[in-house]
Amino acid sequence: MSNEGTAIVTGTSSGIGKAIAQTLLGEGWRVVGFDIAPSGIAHAAFDAVRVDLSDGAAAEAAAAKAGGARALIHAAGAARYAPLGDLRPADSEAIWRVHVEAVVRMANIVIPAMAARRFGRVVLIGSRASQGIAGRSQYGAAKAALVGLARSWAAEVVASGVTVNVVSPAATQTAMLDDPARKADPPQMPPIGRYIRPDEIAATVSFLLSPAAATITGQEIMICGGASLG
Numbered sequence: 001m002s003n004e005g006t007a008i009v010t011g012t013s014s015g016i017g018k019a020i021a022q023t024l025l026g027e028g029w030r031v032v033g034f035d036i037a038p039s040g041i042a043h044a045a046f047d048a049v050r051v052d053l054s055d056g057a058a059a060e061a062a063a064a065k066a067g068g069a070r071a072l073i074h075a076a077g078a079a080r081y082a083p084l085g086d087l088r089p090a091d092s093e094a095i096w097r098v099h100v101e102a103v104v105r106m107a108n109i110v111i112p113a114m115a116a117r118r119f120g121r122v123v124l125i126g127s128r129a130s131q132g133i134a135g136r137s138q139y140g141a142a143k144a145a146l147v148g149l150a151r152s153w154a155a156e157v158v159a160s161g162v163t164v165n166v167v168s169p170a171a172t173q174t175a176m177l178d179d180p181a182r183k184a185d186p187p188q189m190p191p192i193g194r195y196i197r198p199d200e201i202a203a204t205v206s207f208l209l210s211p212a213a214a215t216i217t218g219q220e221i222m223i224c225g226g227a228s229l230g
Helices: 015-026 056-066 089-117 137-160 198-209
Strands: 006-010 030-035 046-050 069-074 120-125 162-169 220-223
Touching: 006 015, 006 056, 006 089, 015 030, 015 069, 015 198, 030 056, 046 056, 056 069, 056 089, 069 089, 089 120, 089 137, 089 162, 120 137, 120 198, 137 162, 162 198, 198 220
Parallel strands: 006 030, 006 069, 030 046, 069 120, 120 162, 162 220
Antiparallel strands: none
């Protein structure tokens, strides 16, 4: 079934963001992709916007220019991992700007417009690290902040036909798994015995954008293959 409307998706050059964009395009959405790198997506309904999401003003301007979005999916991310004793303030700042500040600036424009139109879907891509993982404190803190934002925003617009949720995967089969910085601290294999696939995350996002998910808001949904079971 075809959907009508525009979805802003960040981080569409690879991994989870690209999978989400491709899934939504296949369902009839027009997708505006925000990324500093080329997306490689060739589709008549896809518009690539080159934007550095670590620049809050640029993220805000891009959101304002996109206009009229019925969905906002924030999948862009930056990973920095270090244990206590090796934490660097610059890493915290870099992570926070992309994961948190960018979506705050975008949501401040997009969500009130959705509420005025009495419809909207917002999905923030979090991480199982939001519950705490050794050596991932800076990254986990930023992802936990997304949960706080989502629940707060959901409470503000709950009566306006707008839902706001977080989808939090465990280790996912993306280029981040091959990051040389992770060799000393490799990703944890989920108990199901394989990594999460980007298309599995995209499928959950797609459901949250659908009419069937109208009553789901302010939630953090784990796609973790059992990794969050303890």
